[in-house]
Amino acid sequence: MKPRRWNPDVVAPPLGRYSHLAEVPAGHRLVFVAGQLGVGSDGALAGPGAEAQARRIFANIEALLAAEGAGPEHLVKLLSLVSGPEHLDGFRAAQGEAFAKWFPGGDFPAQTLAVVAGLARPEYVAEVEAVAAVPVG
Secondary structure (H helix, E strand, O other): OOOEEEOOOOOOOOOOOOOOEEEOOOOEEEEEEEEEOOEOOOOOEOOOOHHHHHHHHHHHHHHHHHHOOOOHHHEEEEEEEEOOHHHHHHHHHHHHHHHHHHOOOOOOOEEEEEEOOOOOOOOOOEEEEEEEEEEOO
């Protein structure tokens, strides 16, 4: 069973790839994924731009979920941070690629996207944290 995601008509439709509400089904445990950066397992930055970094971020999230016996279909919430509006297009392009693969039917998790002044280091231009509802057992 997957998390339930929906958009009640009591508020405006989503402005992007997200759902207003997500519910964790019975028999699932919450797994919190710390903010992922565009850094590979070797510690190397994927590249200077948001698109390369975001591709790495979404690959990291997918790998971490797989390590828990889960996948992107179990995501219930994402928090995406981009360090400046000039990085939004690249971030959105990479997110669009990941989401097309992860959510082909458009059943997106709840999500917040914020433009921030900076991240932990100046070379980091995007960060994404996640919450997943992983089946128990």
